[in-house]
Amino acid sequence: MxxxxxxxxxxxxxxxxxxxxxxxxxxxxxxxxxxxxxxxxxxxxxxxxxxxxxxxxxxxxxxxxxxxxxxxxxxxxxxxxxxxxxxxxxxxxxxxxxxxxxxxxxxxxxVPRGKVKKPQPFTAQEVQRIIQHFRTHPEYSYYADYAEFLLCTGCRIEEAIALTWGDVTEDCSQIWFGKAYNRGDLRKLRQVKRVLCH
Incomplete structure (x- = not known):
């Protein structure tokens, strides 16, 4: 029973x-x-x-x-x-x-965790081709600088749109990514990233 x-x-x-x-x-x-x-x-x-x-x-x-x-x-x-x-x-x-x-x-x-795919970043040549395509596109050329920023810093869109001038050094040589927008909510990142600008 x-x-x-x-x-x-x-x-x-x-x-x-x-x-x-x-x-x-x-x-x-x-x-x-x-x-x-x-x-x-x-x-x-x-x-x-x-x-x-x-x-x-x-x-x-x-x-x-x-x-x-x-x-x-x-x-x-x-x-x-x-x-x-x-x-x-x-x-x-x-x-x-x-x-x-x-x-x-x-x-x-x-339950096993499952395998997470390793990222496969674009090559330098592929990055340049993507940026060039944006610059010459009749409709989307105004996104060229934005696309270049994302590709060259490696940041995610939600990190980019959360940036303020306080996150950039005065000489624009470094950018700190410490927050991101997530479905309209601004949240702090667990790990702050610093990007050196060339």
Whole structure:
């Protein structure tokens, strides 16, 4: 005979997706919008797969089956991120006595990180050809200086548009990239980059 546990938040059992929704609400305002979007992707999959299941009744076997189902739709690196987010939500819920156990811990360990492709930068000749193409294009020539700046500094668009004159030395010999726009939000970069201008 299989015995189900009934975990409760207050006097009401909490469903799988409700637990994750509450975790999202807790995180709102503390994480970047991009991460929030990813959490909503996780939530959508939890709703689709677990439907009305209660969080306290989940076993490792249930989580393993969910991982297998999800792995057919996601790349390994994204799968790892999704499962890690769920595991963290359960840890948060345990601290608030919504559930008593975390069945996701071993599941996350089973997923390999996946290989991240090494960047293949343009050669110096390719950079010059791209810039030249912009300069001579009848419609997009006004982007030439911007494209040259991006290609020569190696910065990302969201870093470039966050720049202010305070990020550039007086003689324009160095640029500091320490912030970026992410979906309309200005945020500090974890690692500040310095670029020497020639």
């Amino acid at each position: 299989f015995k189900y546990r009934s975990e409760k938040h207050g006097n009401t059992p909490i469903k799988v997706y409700e637990l994750f929704e509450r975790h999202i609400e807790y995180k709102r305002g503390k994480i970047a919008n991009q991460t929030l979007d990813k959490y909503h992707g996780v939530l959508s999959n939890l709703k689709t797969y677990f439907r009305e299941r209660y969080a306290g009744n989940l076993t490792e076997s249930d989580c393993e089956k969910f991982k297998s189902w999800l792995s057919e739709k996601l790349a390994p690196i994204t799968l790892k991120q999704y499962l890690s987010a769920i595991k963290t939500a359960w840890e948060w819920a345990i601290a608030r006595k919504m559930v008593s156990e975390n069945p996701w811990i071993e599941i996350v360990k089973q």
